[in-house]
Amino acid sequence: xxxxxxxxxxxxxxxxxxxxxxxxxxxxxxxxxxxxxxxxxxxxxxxxxxxxxxxxxxxxxxxxxxxxxxxxxxxxxxxxxxxxxxxxxxxxxxxxxxxxxxxxxxxxxxxxxxxxxxxxxxxxxxxxxxxxxxxxxxxxxxxxxxxxxxxxxxxxxxxxxxxxxxxxxxxxxxxxxxxxxxxxxxxxxxxxxxxxxxxxxxxxxxxxxxxxxxxxxxxxxxxxxxxxxxxxxxxxxxxxxxxxxxx
Numbered sequence: 001x002x003x004x005x006x007x008x009x010x011x012x013x014x015x016x017x018x019x020x021x022x023x024x025x026x027x028x029x030x031x032x033x034x035x036x037x038x039x040x041x042x043x044x045x046x047x048x049x050x051x052x053x054x055x056x057x058x059x060x061x062x063x064x065x066x067x068x069x070x071x072x073x074x075x076x077x078x079x080x081x082x083x084x085x086x087x088x089x090x091x092x093x094x095x096x097x098x099x100x101x102x103x104x105x106x107x108x109x110x111x112x113x114x115x116x117x118x119x120x121x122x123x124x125x126x127x128x129x130x131x132x133x134x135x136x137x138x139x140x141x142x143x144x145x146x147x148x149x150x151x152x153x154x155x156x157x158x159x160x161x162x163x164x165x166x167x168x169x170x171x172x173x174x175x176x177x178x179x180x181x182x183x184x185x186x187x188x189x190x191x192x193x194x195x196x197x198x199x200x201x202x203x204x205x206x207x208x209x210x211x212x213x214x215x216x217x218x219x220x221x222x223x224x225x226x227x228x229x230x231x232x233x234x235x236x237x238x239x240x241x242x243x244x245x246x247x
Contacts, residue, residue: 005213007196013056051181052084052156084156088129126154210234
């Protein structure tokens with residue numbers, strides 16, 4: 001099963017808002033997302049995982065429609081989305097009544113739920129934020145239903161105010177891959193757990209490479225082989241430059 005793991009896409013964000021190039025950067029985030037869809041089609045990816053903060057704030061209906069149209073261009077890829085602390089599902093959220101295209105599945109509940117894809121023998125677990133902060137280590141309570149399936153945990157958090165995590169405890173649950181969002185710096189936490197990071201750098205503090213994770217899981221009975229790597233994709237990069245200034 002081939003997958004792409006996107007972290008914090010932040011559609012609608014306006015990086016460097018006080019500068020004349022801000023509008024161009026806003027459009028680049030949308031363009032970068034479209035290119036990920038093209039990569040899914042070209043690479044015959046089975047599953048696209050979006051680990052929260054798909055939008056930078058509560059999404060407008062027109063933004064949802066645009067994102068849905070882009071996702072509808074996927075040829076054979078299924079999509080699982082969760083809401084993060086930026087685009088959390090408030091009582092008036094446009095997420096609530098929105099109808100995604102048939103290949104997109106959003107885990108709407110504020111407690112652990114899952115979606116099973118029989119043709120991929122893959123079950124994805126996760127939850128969405130319904131408020132800006134979740135201080136309960138709620139992922140400690142997740143349990144795998146069937147260990148002969150490919151089991152993936154899709155989660156957004158890892159800080160005291162946003163679903164604190166005991167990394168070793170979560171790894172012991174036995175997931176074949178744990179796809180994380182919220183931390184914008186791409187990083188691998190364990191053999192089967194990683195933050196994809198933000199798809200584009202959103203401010204000058206986000207130095208270094210940005211992009212997404214591409215991987216594959218092969219499973220037989222309860223044994224699985226996971227391979228994944230980070231794919232640099234961002235249009236821009238913030239680079240600190242030291243200058244020696246004289247009188």
